[in-house]
Every structure is written in C-alpha cells, then in structure tokens.
Amino acid sequence: GAGVSQSPRYKVAKRGQDVALRCDPISGHVSLFWYQQALGQGPEFLTYFQNEAQLDKSGLPSDRFFAERPEGSVSTLKIQRTQQEDSAVYLCASSSPGPSGNEQFFGPGTRLTVL
Amino acid sequence: QKEVEQNSGPLSVPEGAIASLNCTYSDRGSQSFFWYRQYSGKSPELIMFIYSNGDKEDGRFTAQLNKASQYVSLLIRDSQPSDSATYLCAVNMNDMRFGAGTRLTVKP
Numbered sequence: 001g002a003g004v005s006q007s008p009r010y011k012v013a014k015r016g017q018d019v020a021l022r023c024d025p026i027s028g029h030v031s032l033f034w035y036q037q038a039l040g041q042g043p044e045f046l047t048y049f050q051n052e053a054q055l056d057k058s059g060l061p062s063d064r065f066f067a068e069r070p071e072g073s074v075s076t077l078k079i080q081r082t083q084q085e086d087s088a089v090y091l092c093a094s095s096s097p098g099p100s101g102n103e104q105f106f107g108p109g110t111r112l113t114v115l
Numbered sequence: 116q117k118e119v120e121q122n123s124g125p126l127s128v129p130e131g132a133i134a135s136l137n138c139t140y141s142d143r144g145s146q147s148f149f150w151y152r153q154y155s156g157k158s159p160e161l162i163m164f165i166y167s168n169g170d171k172e173d174g175r176f177t178a179q180l181n182k183a184s185q186y187v188s189l190l191i192r193d194s195q196p197s198d199s200a201t202y203l204c205a206v207n208m209n210d211m212r213f214g215a216g217t218r219l220t221v222k223p
Contacts, residue, residue: 033211042119042203042213043159056210091158102147102207106158 004107006092012113013082021077021110025094032075033104034067035091043091049075082114118142119206121214129222134191136217138204141185148180148187149205153216159203163189194221 005024013019025032031050035043036059045059051072060067064083069075079086089111093104118141128134136150147166151159165171165178165187177190187206191198201216 035213040123040215042121042215045210045212048210059210102211103149103161103164104211106160108158 004092004094004105006090006107006110008110009108010111010113012115014115015082015084017082017114018078018080019082019112021079021090021092021112023075023077023092023094023107025073025075025092026096026105027073029094029096029105030072031095031102031104032069033093033095034075034077035093036061037089037091037109039088046077046090079112082112084114087112087114117214118208118212119204119214121202121204121217123215124218125220126217127220127222128194130194130196132194132221134194134198134219134221136189136191136202136204136219138187138189138206138214139185140187140204140206140208140212142206142208143182143185145206145208147207148178149207149211150176150178150187150189151203151205151213153201153203155200162202191219194219196221196223 034046037043047057049069064080066078089109091109092107095104149164150162153159163178171178175192179188203216204214
C-alpha cells in the first residue's frame with residue numbers, strides 16, 4: 001500500500017477485555033515500531049521489530065502487552081486485561097534504511113479507550 | 116531527567132515571524148535527530164532530519180544541531196497559520212525517543 005495502515009482506528013473496550021491492534025507497514029520496510037501516545041504527550045516507545053525479530057521490547061509497560069510480527073510484515077499489538085491507564089493512541093511506524101537514515105513513517109494510529 | 120526535553124509551550128507567534136523551537140537530549144552518543152510535525156488528531160509527519168553539527172535548511176525550515184551542547188533546534192521563517200501544530204523532537208538512541216512536543220500557534 002501507499003502508507004502505513006492501522007486497524008481498527010478506534011476501539012472501545014471494557015476494563016478487563018483483551019484487545020488486538022493491527023499494523024500493516026509500508027511494503028518492503030524492514031523495521032517496525034510501536035508507540036503509545038497519551039493526550040498531550042509525545043509518542044512513547046513500546047517495541048521494535050526488524051523483520052520478524054523483536055529486537056527491543058523494553059518499552060512495553062507490563063506483561064499484559066505483547067507484540068508479534070510472525071512473517072516480518074503485518075504486526076499485532078495485543079493488550080490483555082485492559083486497564084483504564086491503557087487508554088491512549090497506539091501508533092505504528094515503519095522504516096527502511098535510506099538517505100534520511102531511519103526516517104519513520106507513521107500510521108494513523110488506533111485510539112483505544114478503556115471504560 | 117527525560118531523554119529528550121522540549122518546552123511544552125504553547126508558543127505563540129504572529130504570522131510572518133520566526134518561530135524557534137528547542138530540544139535537548141541526554142545521550143551524548145546520539146547520531147541522528149528528527150523534527151516531526153503533528154496536527155491535532157493526526158499522526159506525526161517528518162519535517163527534517165539532521166546528523167551533522169551546524170545548520171540545515173529546507174525551504175522555510177532550518178534545523179540546527181550542536182552535539183557538544185546536546186541541543187537541536189528548529190526555526191520556521193515566515194510562519195503561517197497552517198504551521199500551527201505540535202512539533203516533536205526525536206533522537207535516535209538505538210531506537211527513536213521523542214520529546215513531549217511543543218505546541219505552536221501562528222496568529223493571523
């Protein structure tokens with residue numbers, strides 16, 4: 001596709017529910033990143049993949065958060081037993097080495113609201 | 116100390132003025148630096164990147180980097196109301212770390 005796509009764009013969950021957020025990166029992009037952006041804050045790094053390998057998951061806030069990219073393309077961020085503090089916009093970005101180094105292209109985000 | 120720090124603003128400038136946005140970072144080994152613009156409710160989009168000390172100009176935008184001072188800035192000349200947005204500074208420290216952003220308002 002032309003850009004990074006994410007689905008769903010909006011998700012409302014009841015506290016305790018599990019959710020799954022999907023990211024389709026730009027075709028051919030090796031690197032994929034997940035960020036969490038709270039209102040009025042910058043994106044906070046969650047995790048990073050290079051192809052199918054999860055190279056850094058240091059930003060995942062708890063073991064309720066899990067991400068995968070089994071075939072090195074589409075990625076899923078799963079949040080188990082959602083809590084109200086999980087409410088945020090979840091951004092996915094992809095990048096590939098080039099003249100601008102590690103320019104990341106962002107998807108539109110998934111806005112998660114936990115009630 | 117946060118890894119990437121920015122003044123949250125809001126920064127308000129009149130149309131046609133120069134807007135100056137500043138950012139400091141903690142990791143002295145960082146090599147690449149980015150400025151993203153984020154309109155309300157939208158995702159960040161890249162404006163400029165800079166690797167070397169000094170100035171880099173692109174149209175109305177100039178990025179300035181001083182690695183010794185661990186400081187990077189963005190100047191917007193001839194500011195337009197359409198420049199009103201949040202500007203995010205990002206630093207590549209193995210992975211990308213973002214500042215909280217500075218909200219800029221350009222008043223007609």
